[in-house]
Amino acid sequence: MTSRGVLLVRSEGRLLGIPLADVAEVTDLGVVQAVPTTVQAMRGVTTARGRLVPLFHLGALVGGRECPSDAGAGVMVIARVNRRWIALEVDEADAAPREEILAAPMESGAEAWSLGAVRRDNTWVPILNLEALAARWQVLEKVS
Secondary structure, three states, X not given: OEEEEEXXXXXXXEEEEEEHHHEEEEEEOOOOEOOOOOOOOEEEEEEEOOEEEEEEEHHHHHHOOOOOOOOOOOEEEEEEEOOEEEEEEEOEEEEEEEEEEEOOOHHHOOOOOEEEXXXXXXXXXXXXXXXXXXXXXXXXXXXX
């Protein structure tokens, strides 16, 4: 059991958590440029922290499918994964400092890409392991 700050995000109605240690900033979704890619969940590239970074739709990335055809009026989370910046498109975000991260329940289906889970309103919220998620979809190798 660990106590860490967590950024709670919602994507396609699903509540997920990202460790605050991995988050650089949360900002409005800016201009997105489409680029050729084989990564279905990659919307394109956007400018963040003074450079172009890949933008992934978080719900599609977690679900292993293509991102929705239109970008919503959401926000993006700028995070560092394996020494690289990425942007994650989400519908909304809210900090939840000092949440206790517990082992994810076996029936959650998130064991392969989560660090554990937090309990919110009688439900489990998976906390993303961004490195495992990136490796799972081979994201970083395909956009470098």
